[in-house]
Amino acid sequence: MATTSAWKHDFPIFSANAHPKLCYLDSAATCLTPKHVADAMYHYQCYSHANSHKGLYQLSANATELVEKGRNKVAEFLNAPTQSELVFTSGTTESINIVANCFVAPKMNRDANIVISSAEHHANLLPWQEICRLHDAELRIAPLTLSGIIDTKALDLLLDNNTLIVAISHVSNVLGFINPVAEICQLAHKKGIAVLIDGAQAVAHGNVNIAEIGCDFYTFSAHKLYGPTGCGVLYAKGDHLSHMPPYILGGGIINKVTFQEAEYINSPLKFEPGSHNVVGIVGLVEAIDYLNDISWFDITRHISDLSTYLVDKLADLDFVKPLLKHNCNVQSLPSLVSFQLEGVHAHDVASLLDSENIAVRAGHHCAQPLHQMFGVHSSIRSSLGLYNSYQDIDRLVIALNNAYQLFAIRELE
Amino acid sequence: MNTTAGLYQKVLLEHHKNPLGFHNKIAITHSATGANVVCGDEITVEVNITAGKVQELAFLGDSCAICRASASMMCQHLLHQPLSQIANLIKVPMDLIKGEYTAAVNSAECFSSLAVIKQYPVRMQCALLPWQTFISAINNKNEQRG
Ligand SMILES: Cc1ncc(COP(=O)(O)O)c(C=O)c1O
Numbered sequence: 001m002a003t004t005s006a007w008k009h010d011f012p013i014f015s016a017n018a019h020p021k022l023c024y025l026d027s028a029a030t031c032l033t034p035k036h037v038a039d040a041m042y043h044y045q046c047y048s049h050a051n052s053h054k055g056l057y058q059l060s061a062n063a064t065e066l067v068e069k070g071r072n073k074v075a076e077f078l079n080a081p082t083q084s085e086l087v088f089t090s091g092t093t094e095s096i097n098i099v100a101n102c103f104v105a106p107k108m109n110r111d112a113n114i115v116i117s118s119a120e121h122h123a124n125l126l127p128w129q130e131i132c133r134l135h136d137a138e139l140r141i142a143p144l145t146l147s148g149i150i151d152t153k154a155l156d157l158l159l160d161n162n163t164l165i166v167a168i169s170h171v172s173n174v175l176g177f178i179n180p181v182a183e184i185c186q187l188a189h190k191k192g193i194a195v196l197i198d199g200a201q202a203v204a205h206g207n208v209n210i211a212e213i214g215c216d217f218y219t220f221s222a223h224k225l226y227g228p229t230g231c232g233v234l235y236a237k238g239d240h241l242s243h244m245p246p247y248i249l250g251g252g253i254i255n256k257v258t259f260q261e262a263e264y265i266n267s268p269l270k271f272e273p274g275s276h277n278v279v280g281i282v283g284l285v286e287a288i289d290y291l292n293d294i295s296w297f298d299i300t301r302h303i304s305d306l307s308t309y310l311v312d313k314l315a316d317l318d319f320v321k322p323l324l325k326h327n328c329n330v331q332s333l334p335s336l337v338s339f340q341l342e343g344v345h346a347h348d349v350a351s352l353l354d355s356e357n358i359a360v361r362a363g364h365h366c367a368q369p370l371h372q373m374f375g376v377h378s379s380i381r382s383s384l385g386l387y388n389s390y391q392d393i394d395r396l397v398i399a400l401n402n403a404y405q406l407f408a409i410r411e412l413e
Numbered sequence: 414m415n416t417t418a419g420l421y422q423k424v425l426l427e428h429h430k431n432p433l434g435f436h437n438k439i440a441i442t443h444s445a446t447g448a449n450v451v452c453g454d455e456i457t458v459e460v461n462i463t464a465g466k467v468q469e470l471a472f473l474g475d476s477c478a479i480c481r482a483s484a485s486m487m488c489q490h491l492l493h494q495p496l497s498q499i500a501n502l503i504k505v506p507m508d509l510i511k512g513e514y515t516a517a518v519n520s521a522e523c524f525s526s527l528a529v530i531k532q533y534p535v536r537m538q539c540a541l542l543p544w545q546t547f548i549s550a551i552n553n554k555n556e557q558r559g
Binding site for chain 2: 345346347348351352355362363364368371377378406407409
Protein backbone atom coordinates (compact mmCIF):
# COMPACT_ATOMS: atom_id res chain seq x y z
CA MET A 1 0.00 0.00 0.00
CA ALA A 2 1.21 3.49 -0.86
CA THR A 3 2.29 5.74 1.98
CA THR A 4 -0.30 8.35 1.05
CA SER A 5 -4.00 7.80 0.60
CA ALA A 6 -5.42 7.72 -2.92
CA TRP A 7 -8.29 9.94 -1.77
CA LYS A 8 -6.36 12.55 0.18
CA HIS A 9 -6.35 14.97 -2.74
CA ASP A 10 -10.17 15.00 -2.66
CA PHE A 11 -9.93 16.96 0.59
CA PRO A 12 -9.07 20.63 0.01
CA ILE A 13 -8.07 21.12 3.64
CA PHE A 14 -4.74 19.46 2.77
CA SER A 15 -4.02 21.86 -0.10
CA ALA A 16 -0.89 24.00 -0.08
CA ASN A 17 -2.74 27.17 0.93
CA ALA A 18 -4.63 25.49 3.77
CA HIS A 19 -3.08 22.79 5.99
CA PRO A 20 -0.69 20.71 3.87
CA LYS A 21 1.08 19.30 6.93
CA LEU A 22 -2.06 18.37 8.81
CA CYS A 23 -2.15 14.84 10.17
CA TYR A 24 -5.82 14.46 11.02
CA LEU A 25 -6.54 11.60 13.41
CA ASP A 26 -9.89 12.77 14.78
CA SER A 27 -12.42 11.51 12.23
CA ALA A 28 -14.51 10.02 15.02
CA ALA A 29 -15.23 13.60 16.16
CA THR A 30 -15.98 14.76 12.64
CA CYS A 31 -14.82 13.72 9.19
CA LEU A 32 -13.11 16.26 6.98
CA THR A 33 -15.07 17.37 3.93
CA PRO A 34 -14.34 16.17 0.38
CA LYS A 35 -14.50 18.78 -2.38
CA HIS A 36 -17.44 16.93 -3.96
CA VAL A 37 -19.57 17.59 -0.89
CA ALA A 38 -18.52 21.22 -0.46
CA ASP A 39 -19.08 21.87 -4.20
CA ALA A 40 -22.52 20.28 -4.22
CA MET A 41 -23.56 22.43 -1.26
CA TYR A 42 -22.10 25.55 -2.86
CA HIS A 43 -23.90 24.90 -6.12
CA TYR A 44 -27.20 24.20 -4.48
CA GLN A 45 -26.98 27.32 -2.35
CA CYS A 46 -25.88 29.58 -5.23
CA TYR A 47 -28.00 28.29 -8.06
CA SER A 48 -30.94 26.27 -6.75
CA HIS A 49 -31.84 27.42 -3.26
CA ALA A 50 -35.49 27.84 -2.28
CA ASN A 51 -37.73 26.93 0.64
CA SER A 52 -38.78 23.31 0.18
CA HIS A 53 -42.24 21.82 0.79
CA LYS A 54 -43.96 25.20 0.71
CA GLY A 55 -43.70 27.21 -2.49
CA LEU A 56 -45.91 26.46 -5.47
CA TYR A 57 -43.27 27.60 -7.97
CA GLN A 58 -40.83 25.29 -9.71
CA LEU A 59 -37.73 26.37 -7.76
CA SER A 60 -39.38 25.35 -4.48
CA ALA A 61 -40.69 22.13 -6.00
CA ASN A 62 -37.11 21.31 -7.04
CA ALA A 63 -35.90 21.83 -3.47
CA THR A 64 -38.70 19.58 -2.21
CA GLU A 65 -37.62 16.94 -4.68
CA LEU A 66 -34.02 17.15 -3.47
CA VAL A 67 -35.17 16.50 0.11
CA GLU A 68 -37.48 13.65 -0.82
CA LYS A 69 -34.96 12.02 -3.13
CA GLY A 70 -32.44 12.46 -0.34
CA ARG A 71 -34.75 10.53 1.95
CA ASN A 72 -34.82 7.64 -0.52
CA LYS A 73 -31.06 7.78 -0.92
CA VAL A 74 -30.51 7.53 2.84
CA ALA A 75 -33.06 4.71 3.12
CA GLU A 76 -31.17 2.83 0.44
CA PHE A 77 -27.82 3.54 2.15
CA LEU A 78 -29.13 2.10 5.41
CA ASN A 79 -31.01 -0.71 3.66
CA ALA A 80 -34.08 0.41 5.55
CA PRO A 81 -37.09 -1.88 5.11
CA THR A 82 -39.94 -0.49 3.01
CA GLN A 83 -42.28 -0.34 5.99
CA SER A 84 -40.33 2.45 7.65
CA GLU A 85 -39.79 6.17 7.75
CA LEU A 86 -36.85 8.53 7.81
CA VAL A 87 -36.75 11.93 9.46
CA PHE A 88 -34.11 14.56 8.73
CA THR A 89 -32.89 16.07 12.00
CA SER A 90 -29.98 18.27 13.03
CA GLY A 91 -27.95 15.24 14.09
CA THR A 92 -27.74 12.16 16.29
CA THR A 93 -28.27 14.23 19.40
CA GLU A 94 -31.61 15.60 18.24
CA SER A 95 -32.69 12.22 16.85
CA ILE A 96 -32.19 10.54 20.22
CA ASN A 97 -33.95 13.36 22.03
CA ILE A 98 -36.97 12.95 19.75
CA VAL A 99 -37.24 9.26 20.61
CA ALA A 100 -36.72 9.90 24.33
CA ASN A 101 -39.29 12.67 24.52
CA CYS A 102 -41.91 11.52 22.02
CA PHE A 103 -41.73 7.73 21.97
CA VAL A 104 -40.65 6.85 25.51
CA ALA A 105 -41.60 9.79 27.77
CA PRO A 106 -45.39 9.50 27.12
CA LYS A 107 -45.26 5.89 28.44
CA MET A 108 -43.11 6.64 31.48
CA ASN A 109 -44.16 5.90 35.05
CA ARG A 110 -42.26 5.20 38.25
CA ASP A 111 -42.20 1.45 37.69
CA ALA A 112 -40.68 1.83 34.24
CA ASN A 113 -37.03 1.31 33.36
CA ILE A 114 -34.75 2.09 30.44
CA VAL A 115 -31.69 0.06 29.50
CA ILE A 116 -28.52 1.55 27.99
CA SER A 117 -24.90 0.34 28.08
CA SER A 118 -21.94 1.65 30.03
CA ALA A 119 -20.22 2.77 26.84
CA GLU A 120 -22.70 5.39 25.66
CA HIS A 121 -21.90 8.87 24.42
CA HIS A 122 -23.54 11.53 26.61
CA ALA A 123 -26.00 12.04 23.71
CA ASN A 124 -27.33 8.53 24.36
CA LEU A 125 -27.19 8.82 28.14
CA LEU A 126 -28.46 12.24 29.23
CA PRO A 127 -31.88 12.19 27.46
CA TRP A 128 -32.65 8.85 29.16
CA GLN A 129 -31.19 9.89 32.48
CA GLU A 130 -33.36 13.00 32.45
CA ILE A 131 -36.68 11.32 31.66
CA CYS A 132 -35.92 8.68 34.30
CA ARG A 133 -35.20 11.41 36.82
CA LEU A 134 -38.42 13.25 35.97
CA HIS A 135 -40.52 10.12 36.44
CA ASP A 136 -38.57 8.63 39.28
CA ALA A 137 -37.88 5.64 37.02
CA GLU A 138 -34.78 3.48 36.77
CA LEU A 139 -31.95 3.77 34.26
CA ARG A 140 -30.27 0.37 33.96
CA ILE A 141 -26.74 0.08 32.67
CA ALA A 142 -25.69 -3.02 30.76
CA PRO A 143 -22.00 -3.89 31.29
CA LEU A 144 -19.36 -4.65 28.67
CA THR A 145 -17.50 -7.90 28.11
CA LEU A 146 -13.74 -7.94 28.58
CA SER A 147 -13.46 -7.41 24.84
CA GLY A 148 -15.26 -4.09 25.08
CA ILE A 149 -18.57 -4.94 23.48
CA ILE A 150 -21.95 -4.98 25.17
CA ASP A 151 -22.46 -8.12 27.24
CA THR A 152 -25.66 -9.48 25.70
CA LYS A 153 -26.32 -12.05 28.43
CA ALA A 154 -26.01 -9.44 31.15
CA LEU A 155 -28.17 -7.05 29.14
CA ASP A 156 -30.85 -9.71 28.73
CA LEU A 157 -31.04 -10.07 32.51
CA LEU A 158 -31.86 -6.38 32.85
CA LEU A 159 -34.91 -6.58 30.58
CA ASP A 160 -38.35 -7.07 32.10
CA ASN A 161 -42.01 -6.19 31.53
CA ASN A 162 -41.37 -2.62 32.60
CA THR A 163 -38.49 -1.95 30.22
CA LEU A 164 -39.60 0.75 27.76
CA ILE A 165 -36.58 0.83 25.48
CA VAL A 166 -33.05 -0.45 24.99
CA ALA A 167 -30.82 2.36 23.66
CA ILE A 168 -27.29 1.38 22.68
CA SER A 169 -24.52 2.42 20.36
CA HIS A 170 -23.73 0.42 17.23
CA VAL A 171 -20.06 1.32 17.74
CA SER A 172 -18.74 3.06 20.87
CA ASN A 173 -16.97 6.35 20.22
CA VAL A 174 -14.34 5.47 22.83
CA LEU A 175 -13.71 1.77 22.24
CA GLY A 176 -14.57 1.45 18.57
CA PHE A 177 -15.82 -2.12 18.50
CA ILE A 178 -19.00 -3.20 16.73
CA ASN A 179 -21.70 -4.23 19.17
CA PRO A 180 -23.89 -7.31 18.49
CA VAL A 181 -26.87 -5.10 17.74
CA ALA A 182 -28.92 -7.63 15.77
CA GLU A 183 -28.68 -10.13 18.61
CA ILE A 184 -29.67 -7.46 21.13
CA CYS A 185 -32.70 -6.52 19.00
CA GLN A 186 -33.80 -10.15 18.96
CA LEU A 187 -33.47 -10.46 22.73
CA ALA A 188 -35.40 -7.26 23.32
CA HIS A 189 -38.10 -7.99 20.74
CA LYS A 190 -38.76 -11.38 22.31
CA LYS A 191 -39.84 -9.43 25.36
CA GLY A 192 -41.73 -6.84 23.32
CA ILE A 193 -39.19 -4.08 23.97
CA ALA A 194 -38.21 -1.46 21.38
CA VAL A 195 -34.55 -0.83 20.53
CA LEU A 196 -32.77 2.37 19.49
CA ILE A 197 -29.33 2.10 17.90
CA ASP A 198 -27.02 5.13 17.98
CA GLY A 199 -25.18 4.68 14.68
CA ALA A 200 -23.07 7.86 14.83
CA GLN A 201 -19.78 5.95 14.82
CA ALA A 202 -20.92 3.08 12.63
CA VAL A 203 -22.05 4.74 9.42
CA ALA A 204 -18.58 5.70 8.18
CA HIS A 205 -17.68 2.02 8.08
CA GLY A 206 -20.43 1.15 5.64
CA ASN A 207 -22.54 -1.98 5.55
CA VAL A 208 -25.17 -0.69 7.93
CA ASN A 209 -28.09 -2.95 7.20
CA ILE A 210 -31.15 -1.98 9.19
CA ALA A 211 -33.28 -4.71 7.65
CA GLU A 212 -30.87 -7.24 9.14
CA ILE A 213 -30.43 -5.45 12.45
CA GLY A 214 -34.18 -5.17 12.93
CA CYS A 215 -34.06 -2.17 15.28
CA ASP A 216 -36.96 0.18 15.93
CA PHE A 217 -34.90 3.36 15.68
CA TYR A 218 -31.53 4.14 14.14
CA THR A 219 -29.76 7.50 14.32
CA PHE A 220 -26.71 9.07 12.72
CA SER A 221 -25.11 12.42 11.82
CA ALA A 222 -24.02 13.46 8.31
CA HIS A 223 -20.74 14.94 9.55
CA LYS A 224 -19.47 11.54 10.67
CA LEU A 225 -19.98 10.37 7.09
CA TYR A 226 -17.95 13.10 5.32
CA GLY A 227 -21.06 15.30 5.11
CA PRO A 228 -21.86 18.60 6.84
CA THR A 229 -22.73 19.29 10.48
CA GLY A 230 -26.29 20.30 11.32
CA CYS A 231 -27.83 17.42 9.40
CA GLY A 232 -28.73 13.98 10.70
CA VAL A 233 -31.20 11.19 10.40
CA LEU A 234 -33.72 9.34 12.51
CA TYR A 235 -34.95 6.04 11.09
CA ALA A 236 -38.16 4.66 12.61
CA LYS A 237 -39.59 1.24 11.94
CA GLY A 238 -43.18 0.61 10.80
CA ASP A 239 -45.65 3.13 12.08
CA HIS A 240 -43.80 4.21 15.25
CA LEU A 241 -43.77 7.83 14.11
CA SER A 242 -47.53 7.97 13.71
CA HIS A 243 -47.98 7.15 17.40
CA MET A 244 -45.58 9.85 18.52
CA PRO A 245 -46.50 13.49 19.21
CA PRO A 246 -44.35 16.09 17.41
CA TYR A 247 -41.24 17.27 19.25
CA ILE A 248 -40.73 20.86 18.14
CA LEU A 249 -43.77 22.71 16.92
CA GLY A 250 -43.94 25.08 13.98
CA GLY A 251 -44.66 25.47 10.30
CA GLY A 252 -45.19 22.61 7.88
CA ILE A 253 -46.34 19.93 10.32
CA ILE A 254 -50.12 20.29 10.32
CA ASN A 255 -53.18 19.30 8.32
CA LYS A 256 -55.30 21.99 9.91
CA VAL A 257 -54.87 24.64 12.62
CA THR A 258 -57.37 26.84 14.44
CA PHE A 259 -56.63 29.15 17.38
CA GLN A 260 -57.86 26.39 19.63
CA GLU A 261 -56.20 23.27 18.23
CA ALA A 262 -54.05 21.64 15.59
CA GLU A 263 -54.21 18.41 13.68
CA TYR A 264 -50.74 17.14 12.84
CA ILE A 265 -49.78 15.44 9.61
CA ASN A 266 -49.00 11.78 9.71
CA SER A 267 -45.61 11.53 8.05
CA PRO A 268 -41.94 12.11 8.82
CA LEU A 269 -42.60 15.80 8.09
CA LYS A 270 -44.27 15.96 11.52
CA PHE A 271 -40.74 15.90 12.96
CA GLU A 272 -39.31 18.39 10.48
CA PRO A 273 -40.92 21.67 11.55
CA GLY A 274 -39.84 24.98 10.08
CA SER A 275 -37.68 25.30 6.98
CA HIS A 276 -35.63 22.31 5.92
CA ASN A 277 -31.86 22.28 6.00
CA VAL A 278 -31.85 21.55 2.27
CA VAL A 279 -28.19 22.41 1.80
CA GLY A 280 -27.27 20.01 4.60
CA ILE A 281 -29.34 17.24 3.02
CA VAL A 282 -27.70 17.95 -0.36
CA GLY A 283 -24.33 17.57 1.35
CA LEU A 284 -25.32 14.29 2.98
CA VAL A 285 -26.57 12.87 -0.31
CA GLU A 286 -23.38 13.90 -2.08
CA ALA A 287 -21.30 12.28 0.69
CA ILE A 288 -23.17 9.00 0.22
CA ASP A 289 -22.64 9.20 -3.57
CA TYR A 290 -18.96 10.02 -3.10
CA LEU A 291 -18.44 7.02 -0.84
CA ASN A 292 -20.47 4.69 -3.07
CA ASP A 293 -18.35 5.81 -6.04
CA ILE A 294 -15.16 4.90 -4.20
CA SER A 295 -16.80 1.58 -3.23
CA TRP A 296 -17.33 0.40 0.29
CA PHE A 297 -15.11 -2.57 -0.36
CA ASP A 298 -12.10 -0.30 -0.94
CA ILE A 299 -13.00 2.00 1.96
CA THR A 300 -13.31 -0.85 4.41
CA ARG A 301 -10.06 -2.41 3.24
CA HIS A 302 -8.20 0.88 3.51
CA ILE A 303 -9.45 1.57 7.04
CA SER A 304 -8.87 -1.96 8.23
CA ASP A 305 -5.28 -2.02 6.84
CA LEU A 306 -4.56 1.23 8.65
CA SER A 307 -6.28 0.02 11.76
CA THR A 308 -4.11 -3.12 11.91
CA TYR A 309 -1.04 -0.94 11.49
CA LEU A 310 -2.19 1.54 14.17
CA VAL A 311 -2.96 -1.19 16.71
CA ASP A 312 0.40 -2.92 16.02
CA LYS A 313 2.44 0.26 16.19
CA LEU A 314 0.86 1.36 19.44
CA ALA A 315 1.38 -2.11 20.89
CA ASP A 316 5.12 -1.67 20.22
CA LEU A 317 5.24 1.35 22.53
CA ASP A 318 5.39 -0.01 26.05
CA PHE A 319 4.39 3.35 27.55
CA VAL A 320 1.11 3.37 25.63
CA LYS A 321 -1.72 1.94 27.69
CA PRO A 322 -4.88 1.29 25.65
CA LEU A 323 -8.10 1.69 27.64
CA LEU A 324 -8.85 -1.77 26.37
CA LYS A 325 -6.40 -4.20 24.83
CA HIS A 326 -7.53 -5.28 21.39
CA ASN A 327 -8.81 -8.79 21.66
CA CYS A 328 -8.26 -11.08 18.70
CA ASN A 329 -11.62 -12.73 19.32
CA VAL A 330 -13.46 -9.59 18.34
CA GLN A 331 -14.20 -9.94 14.65
CA SER A 332 -13.53 -6.43 13.47
CA LEU A 333 -10.65 -4.11 14.14
CA PRO A 334 -11.63 -0.76 15.56
CA SER A 335 -11.09 2.30 13.40
CA LEU A 336 -10.17 4.18 16.54
CA VAL A 337 -8.01 3.51 19.57
CA SER A 338 -8.24 5.24 22.95
CA PHE A 339 -5.19 5.09 25.17
CA GLN A 340 -3.12 6.79 27.81
CA LEU A 341 0.57 7.54 27.94
CA GLU A 342 1.98 6.25 31.19
CA GLY A 343 2.65 9.16 33.52
CA VAL A 344 1.59 11.81 31.02
CA HIS A 345 -1.68 13.71 31.03
CA ALA A 346 -3.80 13.41 27.87
CA HIS A 347 -4.02 17.19 27.44
CA ASP A 348 -0.27 17.59 27.42
CA VAL A 349 0.00 14.88 24.78
CA ALA A 350 -2.65 16.58 22.63
CA SER A 351 -0.95 19.97 22.93
CA LEU A 352 2.40 18.53 21.95
CA LEU A 353 0.87 16.61 19.04
CA ASP A 354 -0.90 19.78 17.95
CA SER A 355 2.42 21.59 17.72
CA GLU A 356 3.46 18.89 15.25
CA ASN A 357 0.25 19.37 13.25
CA ILE A 358 -1.28 16.16 14.51
CA ALA A 359 -4.93 16.40 15.56
CA VAL A 360 -6.18 13.83 18.08
CA ARG A 361 -8.91 13.98 20.69
CA ALA A 362 -7.96 14.22 24.35
CA GLY A 363 -10.37 14.14 27.24
CA HIS A 364 -13.34 11.97 28.07
CA HIS A 365 -14.83 12.16 24.54
CA CYS A 366 -18.33 12.84 25.93
CA ALA A 367 -18.24 9.51 27.73
CA GLN A 368 -17.31 10.46 31.27
CA PRO A 369 -18.95 7.51 33.09
CA LEU A 370 -17.10 5.05 30.84
CA HIS A 371 -13.79 6.69 31.72
CA GLN A 372 -14.73 6.55 35.41
CA MET A 373 -15.36 2.84 34.93
CA PHE A 374 -11.81 2.41 33.63
CA GLY A 375 -10.61 4.46 36.59
CA VAL A 376 -9.24 7.33 34.52
CA HIS A 377 -10.25 10.92 33.86
CA SER A 378 -9.24 11.14 30.26
CA SER A 379 -7.63 9.42 27.34
CA ILE A 380 -6.19 10.17 23.93
CA ARG A 381 -8.18 8.97 20.95
CA SER A 382 -6.75 8.44 17.52
CA SER A 383 -9.31 7.71 14.81
CA LEU A 384 -8.99 7.03 11.11
CA GLY A 385 -10.48 8.37 7.90
CA LEU A 386 -10.15 8.02 4.14
CA TYR A 387 -7.34 10.58 3.92
CA ASN A 388 -5.07 8.81 6.42
CA SER A 389 -2.05 6.74 5.50
CA TYR A 390 0.69 4.69 7.16
CA GLN A 391 2.74 7.85 7.18
CA ASP A 392 0.24 9.56 9.51
CA ILE A 393 0.53 6.70 11.97
CA ASP A 394 4.34 6.85 11.78
CA ARG A 395 4.15 10.55 12.59
CA LEU A 396 1.86 9.82 15.52
CA VAL A 397 4.29 7.24 16.88
CA ILE A 398 7.26 9.63 16.69
CA ALA A 399 5.26 12.39 18.37
CA LEU A 400 4.09 10.07 21.14
CA ASN A 401 7.68 9.14 21.80
CA ASN A 402 8.57 12.82 22.02
CA ALA A 403 5.68 13.52 24.37
CA TYR A 404 6.71 10.66 26.61
CA GLN A 405 10.32 11.85 26.73
CA LEU A 406 9.25 15.39 27.54
CA PHE A 407 6.60 14.82 30.17
CA ALA A 408 6.77 11.42 31.75
CA ILE A 409 7.12 11.47 35.50
CA ARG A 410 8.48 8.11 36.43
CA GLU A 411 9.88 8.57 39.90
CA LEU A 412 6.51 9.46 41.45
CA GLU A 413 4.62 6.44 40.25
CA MET B 414 7.48 22.02 17.39
CA ASN B 415 8.18 25.66 18.23
CA THR B 416 4.73 26.49 19.46
CA THR B 417 4.70 23.82 22.11
CA ALA B 418 8.26 24.35 23.05
CA GLY B 419 6.72 27.77 23.71
CA LEU B 420 3.87 26.46 25.80
CA TYR B 421 6.02 24.09 27.79
CA GLN B 422 8.84 26.40 28.80
CA LYS B 423 11.78 24.92 30.63
CA VAL B 424 10.82 26.42 33.97
CA LEU B 425 7.33 25.07 33.63
CA LEU B 426 8.60 21.58 32.83
CA GLU B 427 10.92 21.77 35.83
CA HIS B 428 7.98 22.51 38.11
CA HIS B 429 5.97 19.74 36.44
CA LYS B 430 8.70 17.17 37.02
CA ASN B 431 9.66 18.33 40.51
CA PRO B 432 6.58 20.01 41.89
CA LEU B 433 6.74 21.86 45.18
CA GLY B 434 4.04 20.99 47.66
CA PHE B 435 2.78 17.99 45.72
CA HIS B 436 1.32 15.41 48.12
CA ASN B 437 3.03 17.09 51.08
CA LYS B 438 1.53 16.10 54.40
CA ILE B 439 0.62 19.22 56.30
CA ALA B 440 -1.58 20.21 59.24
CA ILE B 441 -4.54 21.39 57.20
CA THR B 442 -6.66 24.27 58.42
CA HIS B 443 -8.29 25.09 55.10
CA SER B 444 -8.82 23.07 51.93
CA ALA B 445 -10.85 22.96 48.76
CA THR B 446 -11.18 20.87 45.64
CA GLY B 447 -11.54 22.50 42.26
CA ALA B 448 -12.52 20.88 38.98
CA ASN B 449 -11.80 21.82 35.42
CA VAL B 450 -15.18 21.46 33.74
CA VAL B 451 -13.58 21.15 30.34
CA CYS B 452 -11.66 17.98 31.10
CA GLY B 453 -12.93 16.76 34.47
CA ASP B 454 -9.53 17.12 36.14
CA GLU B 455 -9.54 17.82 39.86
CA ILE B 456 -7.05 19.40 42.17
CA THR B 457 -7.18 19.68 45.93
CA VAL B 458 -5.36 22.55 47.61
CA GLU B 459 -4.55 22.26 51.29
CA VAL B 460 -3.40 25.15 53.44
CA ASN B 461 -2.26 25.72 56.97
CA ILE B 462 -3.11 29.23 58.04
CA THR B 463 -1.92 30.13 61.51
CA ALA B 464 -1.32 33.54 63.02
CA GLY B 465 -2.54 35.26 59.87
CA LYS B 466 0.05 33.62 57.64
CA VAL B 467 0.16 30.81 55.09
CA GLN B 468 2.42 28.52 57.08
CA GLU B 469 2.17 25.49 54.81
CA LEU B 470 0.72 24.73 51.41
CA ALA B 471 0.16 21.48 49.50
CA PHE B 472 -1.79 20.13 46.56
CA LEU B 473 -2.84 16.79 45.16
CA GLY B 474 -4.71 15.44 42.17
CA ASP B 475 -4.23 13.99 38.76
CA SER B 476 -3.76 16.95 36.50
CA CYS B 477 -1.89 18.05 33.39
CA ALA B 478 1.60 19.54 33.32
CA ILE B 479 0.27 23.09 33.07
CA CYS B 480 -1.97 22.76 36.10
CA ARG B 481 0.67 20.95 38.12
CA ALA B 482 3.40 23.44 37.33
CA SER B 483 1.09 26.35 38.06
CA ALA B 484 0.20 24.76 41.42
CA SER B 485 3.86 24.24 42.22
CA MET B 486 4.67 27.88 41.43
CA MET B 487 1.76 28.87 43.63
CA CYS B 488 3.14 26.88 46.55
CA GLN B 489 6.51 28.55 46.08
CA HIS B 490 4.98 32.01 45.77
CA LEU B 491 2.52 32.01 48.65
CA LEU B 492 4.44 30.13 51.32
CA HIS B 493 4.93 32.18 54.50
CA GLN B 494 2.97 35.11 53.11
CA PRO B 495 0.60 37.06 55.35
CA LEU B 496 -3.09 36.70 54.52
CA SER B 497 -3.36 40.45 54.14
CA GLN B 498 -1.02 40.28 51.15
CA ILE B 499 -2.61 37.31 49.44
CA ALA B 500 -5.05 39.17 47.19
CA ASN B 501 -2.19 41.23 45.75
CA LEU B 502 0.15 38.29 45.43
CA ILE B 503 -2.37 36.22 43.52
CA LYS B 504 -3.37 38.94 41.13
CA VAL B 505 -0.09 39.07 39.19
CA PRO B 506 0.07 35.42 38.11
CA MET B 507 -3.65 35.17 37.48
CA ASP B 508 -3.63 38.30 35.31
CA LEU B 509 -0.59 37.02 33.49
CA ILE B 510 -2.27 33.75 32.65
CA LYS B 511 -5.38 35.54 31.44
CA GLY B 512 -3.35 38.00 29.39
CA GLU B 513 -4.64 40.89 31.48
CA TYR B 514 -1.35 41.88 33.06
CA THR B 515 -0.53 45.47 32.23
CA ALA B 516 2.04 46.62 34.81
CA ALA B 517 5.80 46.51 34.31
CA VAL B 518 7.00 42.95 33.69
CA ASN B 519 9.53 43.09 36.49
CA SER B 520 7.40 41.84 39.33
CA ALA B 521 6.07 39.10 37.05
CA GLU B 522 9.41 37.72 35.99
CA CYS B 523 9.26 34.57 38.02
CA PHE B 524 6.00 33.73 36.25
CA SER B 525 7.18 34.38 32.72
CA SER B 526 6.58 30.73 31.84
CA LEU B 527 2.90 31.23 32.75
CA ALA B 528 2.63 34.30 30.57
CA VAL B 529 2.73 32.29 27.33
CA ILE B 530 -0.40 30.39 28.27
CA LYS B 531 -2.63 33.25 27.16
CA GLN B 532 -1.69 32.26 23.61
CA TYR B 533 -3.35 28.88 24.19
CA PRO B 534 -6.86 29.79 25.36
CA VAL B 535 -7.91 26.13 25.57
CA ARG B 536 -5.28 25.62 28.29
CA MET B 537 -5.89 28.80 30.28
CA GLN B 538 -8.25 27.14 32.71
CA CYS B 539 -5.65 24.44 33.46
CA ALA B 540 -3.26 27.12 34.71
CA LEU B 541 -5.88 29.10 36.62
CA LEU B 542 -7.37 26.15 38.48
CA PRO B 543 -4.85 25.92 41.37
CA TRP B 544 -5.13 29.63 42.12
CA GLN B 545 -8.92 29.59 42.01
CA THR B 546 -8.94 26.55 44.23
CA PHE B 547 -6.59 28.27 46.68
CA ILE B 548 -9.04 31.19 46.88
CA SER B 549 -11.90 28.78 47.60
CA ALA B 550 -9.77 27.06 50.22
CA ILE B 551 -9.01 30.19 52.21
CA ASN B 552 -12.67 31.24 52.00
CA ASN B 553 -13.71 27.79 53.04
CA LYS B 554 -14.06 28.22 56.78
CA ASN B 555 -16.69 25.46 56.85
CA GLU B 556 -14.35 22.89 55.46
CA GLN B 557 -11.72 23.60 58.11
CA ARG B 558 -10.02 20.48 59.23
CA GLY B 559 -7.01 19.43 61.17
C1 LIG C 1 -21.57 7.44 19.56
C2 LIG C 1 -22.01 8.86 19.37
N1 LIG C 1 -23.26 9.20 19.64
C3 LIG C 1 -23.71 10.46 19.48
C4 LIG C 1 -22.88 11.48 19.05
C5 LIG C 1 -23.42 12.85 18.90
O1 LIG C 1 -23.45 13.24 17.56
P1 LIG C 1 -23.80 14.72 17.12
O2 LIG C 1 -22.93 15.62 17.94
O3 LIG C 1 -23.50 14.77 15.68
O4 LIG C 1 -25.26 14.94 17.43
C6 LIG C 1 -21.55 11.17 18.77
C7 LIG C 1 -20.62 12.24 18.36
O5 LIG C 1 -19.52 12.34 18.83
C8 LIG C 1 -21.10 9.84 18.94
O6 LIG C 1 -19.83 9.50 18.68
